[in-house]
Amino acid sequence: MSSILAQLLLNGLIAGAIYALVAAGFSLICSVMKFMHFAHGGVVAAGAYFLFMFSQWFSPVPAILLALVTTVLFGVFMDWSVYKQLRKRHASNAVLLIASIGLMILTTNLILIGFGADVKTIPLAQHNPVYTILGARITLIQVVIIATSALLFGLLYYLMKCTRLGKALRAVADNNAIAQTVGINPSRMYLATFILGSALGGIAGMLIGLEQNLYPSMGLSLVIKGFTGAVIGGVTSVHGSILGALVLGMVENLGIWYLPSGYKDAIAFVLLFVFLLLKPEGILGKRFERG
Amino acid sequence: MKSILCVENVTKKFGGVAAVNKCSFDVTQGTITALIGPNGAGKTTLFNIISGIQPLDEGRMVFQSEDITGSATHEIARKGISRTFQLTRLFKNLTIKQNLLVAKEVSDVVLKKMLVSFGVKKSLSTKCTDLSYGQQRLVELARALLFPHSFLMLDEPTAGVNPFVREQLKKIIRCAAKNGTTVLLIEHDMDFVMSLSDHVIVLNEGCVLAQGTPAVIKKNRRVLEVYLGK
Amino acid sequence: MAFSAYLIHLGILSCMYVMLAISLNLALGFTGMLNLGHVAFFGIGAYITAILSMQGLPLWLTCILAIIGGLIAGILLAFPTARLRGDYLALATLGFTFIMAAIARNWQSLTRGALGIPGIPRLVASNEQYLFWISLSTVIVALLVSWLTKSSIGRTLQAIRDDELGAMVLGKNVFAYRMLALGVSASIAALAGFFFAHFITFIDPSVFSIDDLILMFAMVILGGLASNKGSVIGGVIIFLLPEPLRFIGFSSSIVGPARAILFALILIGMLVYRPRGIFGKVDLS
Structure with missing residues (x-):
């Protein structure tokens, strides 16, 4: 019994780590840009499919690097081709949000046409030894997922708190108008945000791709988990979002104790709904308005 | 008193x-x-x-x-209790007439007469964003006065x-x-x-x-x- | 002969999408509610119709029950989301769509889950008759919504969209009006779902797909927010636009995604280059 609990907790941690990577990028972009970038899910899916593509032609390390770079370019391209044009027109949040859902659907269907509807596995992941901790089984890739997430969150924390770029990003997130008066160029910060956010999303996608199957609508499922985690923790707070996503991963996996596994996804939606209704600013965040 | x-x-x-x-x-x-x-x-x-x-x-x-x-x-x-705001809150996509009718259903004649007495010489079908700021204030006041109030x-x-x-x-x-x-x-x-x-x-x-x-x-x-x- | 059957098929689905666009516009364009739950109301209508008509209920009754089901769903959604606006309302209503899809997938004793419900009886024997009934319904819906939006209720809805506080100090119960708009909008979407279920004769959880949501938004944005005329024209244009893809000779596995890509591109293109659409006079805020 206790080993089942240990296994569920561990599964929760793994799922939470993946969701947290997605949530961190989503919430970083949301806090700086002040809109919900649903198409972040498309960026995550692109990360996985680019790695799938490049790993057929190159050895692992260059494949991973190439996939990361192309994913970041893809994310930045989304911003440049759509969001930036909308910002120029002073489009409202609602418009940006609908456009981002449009981009999400666009990406999913481009993947459908490019790679087909069948599930794919990334050939890098053939050697995947299994370890046992306290009666719970964990694969090497799952260890890598947890370690990479922890490392990235540490780096992100350092970047946001201790570097000039991080301080500038936080200043823009806090108050764009005042940030501009102290000489911060918002367009460069937006670019930096999309590079960082898309890199986080891309890495999330690659790790998920190594652990699970790839399917075209994976981006939508993942961005739902990501923004649910973000809403739980506070959309505008990056560490709140990471925390919220970990909570979501845990709750989903422990929920299987009580519910049929088909309802696993529904748990996220119900949590999303409950938090939006009762505590829309999340555990650590605050409500955001665009000036 | x-x-x-x-x-x-x-x-x-x-x-x-x-x-x-x-x-x-x-x-x-x-x-x-x-x-x-x-x-x-x-x-x-x-x-x-x-x-x-x-x-x-x-x-x-x-x-x-x-x-x-x-x-x-x-x-x-x-x-x-009727009121106006420090910054006018007209319904920006509606015409003068529509703005006023939200307060109370009255005939065009009444509306027109009211506006003329207020010194707003614009057609009722003018979109309220096409009015000058002073005129917007007057229309907002007209709306507040039309609303049944004491x-x-x-x-x-x-x-x-x-x-x-x-x-x-x-x-x-x-x-x-x-x-x-x-x-x-x-x-x-x-x-x-x-x-x-x-x-x-x-x-x-x-x-x-x-x-x-x-x-x-x-x-x-x-x-x-x-x-x-x- | 085959071509005229194809035209009738297009006519029927065009009518269904016009109903969906008109009803979405009532909530989105006239009332300013960023409602991503519209596709859920459509799905609810379709599922109610399918489940009840498989139980042998007569058509007129399933039709009424589907409409009432949509109305109740709209009102139920209005209550918890009463205080949410903008992005948060969008997220909550999207969450509602996902919850409905999860129920359809998982409540297998009722919905048969992912297997879907096949063999739904057809409304009438021939598609010609079906086209007549759905056209008639569409005209009634269009006239009803057009009357509603021109009435003092519609004026108040638009006032609420432009400035809630301004409407409140004029004695308008914003919550009641928003609930009314969402309820009417949802019941029309459910009626469209009724027609869909009887026409396709098979439904599965994919009726709650986000792809269709984008399709409906593309129709409303292209036609123009707060324009009923726009919804009719946007609905027909967007629905018919990808039809030539069928004749180019793409396989069906390409046509589906290609349609979705086209809709998404039109939607994004409209938002960037012509956010007010063809007849719109209002911006999405």
Whole structure:
């Protein structure tokens, strides 16, 4: 019994780590840009499919690097081709949000046409030894997922708190108008945000791709988990979002104790709904308005 | 001298700071009462509390011997309290006519007559964003007056309007009062206040500092200190 | 002969999408509610119709029950989301769509889950008759919504969209009006779902797909927010636009995604280059 609990907790941690990577990028972009970038899910899916593509032609390390770079370019391209044009027109949040859902659907269907509807596995992941901790089984890739997430969150924390770029990003997130008066160029910060956010999303996608199957609508499922985690923790707070996503991963996996596994996804939606209704600013965040 | 609105010990805190602090006053039926005071005195907050937009922390409000404390904004409005805002809140995608009809269903003839008497010489089908700022203020005032009311609250009606519109506003407010409307207005323009109002309430740091007729207020030493510095 | 059957098929689905666009516009364009739950109301209508008509209920009754089901769903959604606006309302209504899809997938004793419900009886024997009934319904819906939006209720809805506080101080119960708009909008979407279920004769959880949501938004944005005429024209244009893809000879596995890509591109293109659409006079805020 206790080993089942240990296994569920561990599964929760793994799922939470993946969701947290997605949530961190989503919430970083949301806090700086002040809109919900649903198409972040498309960026995550692109990360996985680019790695799938490049790993057929190159050895692992260059494949991973190439996939990361192309994913970041893809994310930045989304911003440049759509969001930036909308910002120029002073489009409202609602418009940006609908456009981002449009981009999400666009990406999913481009993947459908490019790679087909069948599930794919990334050939890098053939050697995947299994370890046992306290009666719970964990694969090497799952260890890598947890370690990479922890490392990235540490780096992100350092970047946001201790570097000039991080301080500038936080200043823009806090108050764009005042940030501009102290000489911060918002367009460069937006670019930096999309590079960082898309890199986080891309890495999330690659790790998920190594652990699970790839399917075209994976981006939508993942961005739902990501923004649910973000809403739980506070959309505008990056560490709140990471925390919220970990909570979501845990709750989903422990929920299987009580519910049929088909309802696993529904748990996220119900949590999303409950938090939006009762505590829309999340555990650590605050409500955001665009000036 | 029957009072139409009683504000009793109303307190509203933002964080730890009391924007309105144990504020009490009566507004007498049929008068024009002005609420004056330096910026940040809590005048607009008080307006928002009376119209139910912001909840109050303490105290109560009685309108026409009915307790309206804690009622929803639309319920308070339906009891006969109409108001305008510091920055005009016209429905930006609607025409002048549509804006006015939201307040009350009346015929085009009535609307047209009203606008002409207000000095707005635009067609009823003009989109309200095509009006000048002064005209927007006049249309907003027309809308507030059309809404069935016995009590009218005006938040800085003369802010940002030219002298011609200001005189127009004065005329309209006087006329409304003559027809039985009780008026409570926030105003910074002292000439406007002194020439128009029957009663003046001075608010400072969320408290009532002084009240009385314009002549009394003009001579009040504490009021002068607050306005001119010590 | 085959071509005229194809035209009738297009006519029927065009009518269904026009109903969906008109009803979405009532909530989105006229009332300013960023409602991503519209596709859920459609799905609810389709599922109610399918489940009840498989139980042998007569058509007129399933039709009424589908409409009532949509109305109840709309009102139920209005209650918890009463205080949410903008992005938060969008997220909550999207969450509602996902929850409905999860129920359809998982409540297998009722919905047969992912297997879907096949063999739904057809409304009438021939598609010609079906086209007549759905056209008639569409015209009634269009006239009803057009009357509603021109009435004092519609004026108040638009006032609420432009400035809630301004409407409140004029004595308008914003919550009641928003609930009314969402309820009417949802019941029309459910009626479209009724027609869909009887026409396709098979439904599965994919009726709650986000792809269709984008399709409906593209129709409303192209036609123009707060324009009923726009919804009709946007609905027809967007639905018919990808039809030539069928004749180019792409395989069906390409046509589906290609349609979705086209809709998404039109939607994004409209938002960037012509956010007010063909007849719109209002911006999404």
